[in-house]
Amino acid sequence: MFSGIVSRATTLEVLSTGVAGNYNGALQVMTSEFQVPSPLVPTRESYFVRYCKQHSDGTWAVVDVSLDSLRQSPHVRCRRRPSGCLIQEMPNGYSKVTWVEHVETDDRSVxxxxxxLVSSGLAFGAKRWVSTLDRQCERLASVMASSIPSGDIGVITTAEGRRSMLKLAERMVVSFCGGVSASTTHQWTTLSGSGAEDVRVMTRKSVDDPxxxxxxxxNAATSFWIPVEPKRVFDFLRDxxxxxxxxxxxNGGxxxxxxxIANGRDHGNCVSLLRVNSTNSSQSNMLILQESSTDLTGSYVIYAPVDVVAMNVVLNGGDPDYVALLPSGFAILPDGSDGSGEGCVSGLGEDGSGGSLLTVAFQIxxxxxxxxxLSLGSVxxxxxxxxxxxxxxxxxxSGDGVQ
Incomplete structure (x- = not known):
């Protein structure tokens, strides 16, 4: 659900399962790691207790608070003060979600x-959580859709094919995000990289992983700033x-x-299957799976080469877990500026004049x-x-080629 923000979440102990199995009164001790899609922003780890409560008016509260004071560690950089969300059912069948992120953190290593961006709250704050939740609800609605208009050429209309392709794209996104942020969850070994101009290179051995x-x-990743608004960068990279x-x-093909598969209100939110018409015969059996996604706090264009035979299985509703993927792509974030040097919290959907923080990452x-x-030549x-x-x-x- 929150793969762009949460790289790892583990329930360490269940103190209470709640009433009648519906989480009312549930109390759990958890640990989580939170991330921003850039090698220049360290992940935040937190050790906390989560309490769920349904109030008499039907409103749900899900609240976290850190337990780090009970487990002293010199390496703790993030303590969660009471944080979480209120979920209120609305008469029209919708839900009203109020989110609070209240953290004590040491950001000197950012x-x-x-x-x-981090100071604005767009990196780890409530606005990013709510935007991601909204985006995932759109995605879920696309998965569950039962009637798809078949007028457009190339639209995948079968429910089984849509589910399999969206599941494969979701795994691709999770793998990309984990590789970019250097999460401790994903077992990468860092080879090099320090400072804004450097490329951080990591390696891992893949064995018995279908x-x-x-x-x-x-896995190579780098982040840089460009004086172009995020929407313009997103539209260029996804096209x-x-x-x-x-x-x-x-190769110029x-x-x-x-x-x-369209999976959001914005026409840029979709999963696509691309073909490269290349003169290189060795690429004739290769397709590209791509997911482009945008919300108020950031955008992604993530892709991976996929085998034609494997994708035919997926499009017919087959198991996508056995399709081998190595994702590459881009994370596009607003720079937290309005273009005048003043900090602001304008997102991608607003007419800010700030630039973009662009992260480029390849897995090869x-x-x-x-x-x-591993040879030095490969690096x-x-x-x-x-x-x-x-x-x-x-x-x-930066030129005139993008409108």
């Missing part, structure tokens, strides 16, 4: 480029007609959308043998790939 190709995987301007691996299989040694190749991609994006969105 890179200066991201401090205005959702990933076997071998050594490199298949401009993909050849930045996607080096497509023409990219066409074969199928898509560099050796299909998990026991092989250099990935570094070069990400540097060239960054320069292409800067040149394209």
């Amino acid at each position: 890179h200066s480029m991201y401090r205005p 959702g990933r190709p076997p071998g050594i995987v490199l 298949e007609s401009t993909r050849s301007e930045w996607d080096i691996l497509s 023409v990219v066409q959308e074969m199928a898509h 299989l560099v050796d299909s043998v998990p026991t092989a040694k 250099a190749t990935v570094n070069n790939l990400i540097a060239c991609t960054v320069e292409r994006i800067k040149a394209a969105v």
Whole structure:
């Protein structure tokens, strides 16, 4: 549900299961790790108790408060003061959600480029939680939709095919976010990277994981600021007609959308299946699965090469868990500025004149043998790939090519 914010959540102990199994009165001790999609913002870990209560008027309260004072640790950078949400049922069948994030945190290790965003509350605050909740409700409605108009070419109309493709896209997004933020959950080993201009490179060995190709995987990520509003960057990166301007691996081939699933009010919220019409015959059996997603606090364009045969199984409602994925893509966040140097909390949907904080990340299989040694040449190749991609994006969105 909150994969862009929560990289790990574990229930350590259930002190009370609540009344009649409906969570009223439930009390749980939990630990969570919260993230922002950038290697320049450290994750926040918190150890807390969560209490759920249904009031007499039907309103639900879900409240967290840190227990770190009971478990002293010099490494604790985030304590949750009473935080959580109130959920009130409305007469029209909707729900009214009020969210509160009240934390005590040490942000000295956040890179200066991201401090205005973190201070604005758009990185970890209530606005991001509510925007993500709203976005996920849209996504859930798309999964549950029973009647899909079939007028548009390429729209996936079968319920089974939609569910399988959306489930595969969700796994792709979770894998991307975990790799970008260097969450402790995802078992990456950092090789290099420090400072704003550097690319952080991590590696992991993939063995007996049906959702990933076997071998050594490199994950390279970098974040930078560009003086272009986030919506403009998002529209450029998600558009298949401009993909050849930045996607080096497509070898200049023409990219066409074969199928898509709309999963939100904004037309930029969708899952697409793309085909690269390349002169390279070795790419003839490769498609690209892409999810583009936007809300008031941030946008994503995440994609992964997928096998034609495997995707046919998914489109027919087959199990997507056995499709091997290595996601790459972009996280686009507002810079927390209104363009005048003053901090603000305007999001993507508002007409702020601030720039964008763009994170670019690639996951690439560099050796299909998990026991092989990682070569310096592989690291250099990935570094070069990400540097060239960054320069292409800067040149394209800063020029006149994007409207």
